[in-house]
Amino acid sequence: MMVNDWNLTTPASMLTQLLILIIPLCYNPTQGSTNPTSEENEQPKKYYEDNLSLTKPFQQEYAWDISGSAMITDRYIRLTPDQKSQQGSIWSKSVMRQPYWEVVVAFRVHGKGKTLYGDGFALWYTQERLTYGPVFGSKNGFKGLGMFFDTYSNHQGDHNHAHPFVSAMVSNGSLLYDHDSDGTHTQLDGCHMSFRNTEGEAAVKVRYFKDKITVHTLMEVGAVQTGDEDWKLCFESDGVILPLNYYFGLSAVTGDLSDNHDIHAFKVFSIPYEVGQFKPDMAMLRAIPRAQKFDAPRKHVDGKSSMLSNTFRSPLKTFLISVVVIIGAVFLIAVAYLFYKDREEKKMKRFY
Incomplete structure (x- = not known):
């Protein structure tokens, strides 16, 4: 036997060679919660969707429908001016054809009101488009996802939380948003975000990936271009089903109270996912928007407050x-x- 061949003539040599064979087989680089390649820390590939996005100087208006008080300038899209009884919206003409996606919205809400102002704006991913109604300028009983940026508190009882408030709701058309409870009875989750009358723009990032909604907020517009480390987690919600081929939209409304609701950027990224990875027998179930977790709807009662x-x-x-x-x-x-x-x-x- 040659010197550089396996030397099995001594027990120590046999044990050494056995360990050399076993250790590589036992080591799995994908195991462990601290490994950056684990599924928990997975960063999916994203592709910019130009026909679903709006960026300065806003020359993509051909791909969108504008209604009501909404107006486009080279610096921002104003959904409503700081005037009473205004309602404006903008809706994509194209649908999202990938199952998962990410949206980044830079915005500014500001006005003359010091103590009373409202009402807020909404980000939509819904089956219908250009639908007018009482929910931040769009219809109630929608099918899909609504993200609400609420600046006026209508809360009652134990549903008191700080405003402005960012929340989300998924409906199949039968679940209704209740303004007098600020939607807390039907929301997925939410968080406080002090975005009104800031010096610069604020931003929110909404990711829908592997049936999970993840929402991050950002108060410094300059950090929008820097990296994920600057974003603050607002909430996460698992078990959310949102169908393909829905439209994106933005809407806002003012009543007796008002604000300027300005959109400075709306960037959409698709996250491709093999359709074959969805079970065929689940295709029909995935055609109906729904969520596993939300507060059960309650009967509306007008309180004294x-x-x-x-x-x-x-x-x-x-x-x-x-x-x-x-x-x-x-x-x-x-x-x-x-x-x-x-x-x-x-x-x-x-x-x-």
Whole structure:
């Protein structure tokens, strides 16, 4: 036997050679939670979707439909101006043809209001487009995903949370958003984000990958181009099913309170995933948007705090209630005067 061949003449040599054979077989580089290649830390490949995106100087308007008060400038897309009773939206003409995707929205919400302002805007991924309604300028009972950037608190009872508030909701068309509870009964999850009247732009990143919605927020617009380490996790929600071929949209609304709702960038990335990896018997189930986790819807009840806040929120309502109170007071005074006069007349009759 040659010197450089396997030397099995001693027990020590035999043990050494055995370990050399076993260690490579036992080592698996994909195991361990700290390995960057594990599925938990997987960073999927993304492809920029130009026909679904909007970037300065906003020359992609041909691929979008604009409605209501929305207007496009070379610096931003203004969904609503800081005026009462405005409603505006912008919707993609093309659909998302990949099962998974990521959206990055840079925006700014600002206005003259110091203590009262509203109402907010929404990001949509839905089956229908250009649908007007009460949910931040779009319809209630939508099919798909709604991301809400709510600046006015309508909460009641134990659903008090800081505003502005970012939340998400998935509906199959039967689940309704309740403004008076700020959608807390049907939301996937949410977080506070102080994006109103900031000096620069704020941003949010929404990733839908492997049936999970992950939302990150960013308060410094300059960091949008830097890296993932600058984003702050808002929430994650598993078990979310969103079908293919839905439209993206943005909408906003103002009522008696108002704000400028400006979009500075809307970037969409597709995340390809082999269709064959979905089980054939699940294809029909994946055609219906749904989520495993959300707060169960409850019966809407007008609370005293809600009625009071809505009263003072609307100058018209305040005026009407003041008129009713004045008329009521005058009526009571008149009744009291007539009663007093009748009583005095009866006293006078006793002397005759």
